[in-house]
Every structure is written in structure tokens, then in C-alpha cells.
Amino acid sequence: MNELMLDPRLLRSFVAIADTGHFTRAAERLGMTQSTISQQLGRLEDMAGHALIDRAARPVRPTPMGERLLGHARRILQLDEEAQSLLRDPAGTAAISIGMPEDLATLAMAQGLARFAARNSRIRLDVVTGLSRDLAVRYRQGEFDIVVVKEDQPAADCRASFPEPLGWFAGPGHAVEARDPLPLVTFPNGGLYRDTMFRELEAIGRRWYVAFSGSSLQSVLAAVSAGMGISLLPISVTQGQGLRRVDGLGEATPMVVSLYAREDQEPIGDLVALTSKVLENR
Known part of the structure; x- marks a missing residue:
């Protein structure tokens, strides 16, 4: 069987005809003309090499080969709809990378990040923990959007800093x-x-x-x-x-806990404000 049989458009016409028992009703369900739906069924039957709908029956119904195909066609169409729905949903498709020392990845910080995530389902937070000096180098090399580090003195581009006794x-x-x-x-x-x-x-x-x-x-x-x-x-x-x-x-x-970010526009600006609040209230 030619792989073009799996074209969802042709399968959708076939299923609609089998469900309604009429070419006219199937065309109305799919918002197309009767001639178009007949042509799509004809293409599917040509590829299959078998008649799939018994046109002589009243109402029309699937042939034995059509009955064999019908269940598979429904599953293919369901998967096609699920795939299209997934592609329409932007959840987790944009990433913000964050670096911070291990001891700052606390429950309070996780709860703050969770609040941000609940408001921004499109964003995936990629959090990396490590030594401050290594994190600072990786931030300067462009690896992180936001970084929190411990250091002796904050640099000029620090967004916020907090004492660390x-x-x-x-x-x-x-x-x-x-x-x-x-x-x-x-x-x-x-x-x-x-x-x-x-x-x-x-x-x-x-x-x-x-x-x-x-x-x-x-x-x-x-x-x-x-x-x-x-x-x-x-x-x-x-x-x-x-x-x-x-x-x-x-x-x-005392050292300082410094927060750096590449930009202050949303959504990074919102995440910077949230992270700063968690650090301030430690």
C-alpha cells in the first residue's frame, strides 16, 4: 500500500463518509463540496487498489477492505490531531538559563521559580549549580541569561547584590x-x-x-x-x-551575593526581580 494513503486529508474524507453514510452529509461535516470529497475518496481507493466504500448500498457503507482500514484511519487522525495540538501549544519552547551556587538553590528559590513558571508556561528554566568563579566565567562567555555568584565585590553591571556574612x-x-x-x-x-x-x-x-x-x-x-x-x-x-x-x-x-542578567526586558526582568526578592529575604 502506498504511503500516500496515510495523508490525513484523504483519510478524513473516508472516515466522514463511513460515519455519515452519505457523501453529501460528509461534505457538509468537513466544509467541502460533494465532488471534492468524492475525488478524495477516489484518490485513496486508487492508492489502496481496493474499493473502500460500497456506493451501491443505501446508506453507503465501508466495503470489507474499508472496514479493515477504518479503525487504523481513526487512530491516524487522532494522532494527527494530537500532533497539531502539541505544535500549537508553545509551553516549554523558550529557555532561560540560570547559574547559581548550590547553597542558593534552596526550597525558597525553587518556590519562587515555580511561581514564575506558573505565569510563563512558554518558558523552560534551565538551572545549573556550581562554583561561583566558574559560573561567572561561563556567564561572561554567554552561557547564562542570569547568574548569581558570590564574590568579594560586585562588578559595575551587577543588577543587585546582598551581603553574605x-x-x-x-x-x-x-x-x-x-x-x-x-x-x-x-x-x-x-x-x-x-x-x-x-x-x-x-x-x-x-x-x-x-x-x-x-x-x-x-x-x-x-x-x-x-x-x-x-x-x-x-x-x-x-x-x-x-x-x-x-x-x-x-x-x-562578608562576601556579597551578586545577580547579573543580560537584559531587563520581560520575561527576564520579571525573573530577575523575583530572584532578587528571594535572595533579599534569605
Whole structure:
């Protein structure tokens, strides 16, 4: 059977004739003339090599071969309608890429993004988490539409910035701060807190060594809680973790959380405002 038989226009005429039992009623249903619908059925029958409608019957009805085709034709037309409906629906067809540190991808941030998504079904949000320095480089290279990073000072094109107080923390019941050299729990090379830790300890003359390096916030928090060492962390991420604040190791200057965006037009402008509000209320 020629693949042109699958042309939905011809199948639709065939199904309409079979359903109504009349060429005239089928033509009215499809909004075409009787001659046109007869021609489309004729084309389908020529391709099939079989009569599909018994024209001598009153009302007309499918032939045995037409009965075999009818169920398949209905399924093809249903799939065709579903495909056309899908193409008419723009949901998820435009993407906004966002980069942010892992500890800022919180439930509150997810809820904020969910509110945006509910108002903008056409938009798909592609969120990537990582180290701030890496995210900043990738933003400058054009990979992200919006990026949130932690840094010492915001750049001139920053859309919004928020202070990020830091503190020294150790696990409960572990007096690791009394050890010499001091064991540290850090992020990998390139992690902002890592370099700040080294500078602060060297400024007060404390000897140190890296006892544990973890690539995720959860691994660092777990290592500190287990007593593997102390770490310099954002105070906001330690809430509810059961960690102990350690004094006497110098007061690290707060960092800033900076938000950058390529444009301020909608919908990115709306997303920038929403993200800024979540960061401000942390």
C-alpha cells in the first residue's frame, strides 16, 4: 500500500463518509463540496487498489477492505490531531538559563521559580549549580541569561547584590580548633571560602592543613559535623545543621551575593526581580 494513503486529508474524507453514510452529509461535516470529497475518496481507493466504500448500498457503507482500514484511519487522525495540538501549544519552547551556587538553590528559590513558571508556561528554566568563579566565567562567555555568584565585590553591571556574612564552624563535641596544625574542611580549588580561610588563618599566625575537600555543600557540612575539621561558611547555610560557631580565628569580611542578567526586558526582568526578592529575604 502506498504511503500516500496515510495523508490525513484523504483519510478524513473516508472516515466522514463511513460515519455519515452519505457523501453529501460528509461534505457538509468537513466544509467541502460533494465532488471534492468524492475525488478524495477516489484518490485513496486508487492508492489502496481496493474499493473502500460500497456506493451501491443505501446508506453507503465501508466495503470489507474499508472496514479493515477504518479503525487504523481513526487512530491516524487522532494522532494527527494530537500532533497539531502539541505544535500549537508553545509551553516549554523558550529557555532561560540560570547559574547559581548550590547553597542558593534552596526550597525558597525553587518556590519562587515555580511561581514564575506558573505565569510563563512558554518558558523552560534551565538551572545549573556550581562554583561561583566558574559560573561567572561561563556567564561572561554567554552561557547564562542570569547568574548569581558570590564574590568579594560586585562588578559595575551587577543588577543587585546582598551581603553574605561568614563564620567559622565546627562539629558539636569536637574541639578541633585546639589542634595544631588546624584541620580544615574546604571546597575544591577555586572555591571562594577556601582562599579566604587560608588568608584569615595566616593573618593570625595559625598553622593549618586541608583535612577534607568536598565538591558539594552537603559533603562539606557533613565533614564538619563529623569532626574532620573546621570550615569558614556562610552563616545562612549552617542554620539547622547543628554546627558550633568558633570564635578567635579572625572575622572574615562578608562576601556579597551578586545577580547579573543580560537584559531587563520581560520575561527576564520579571525573573530577575523575583530572584532578587528571594535572595533579599534569605
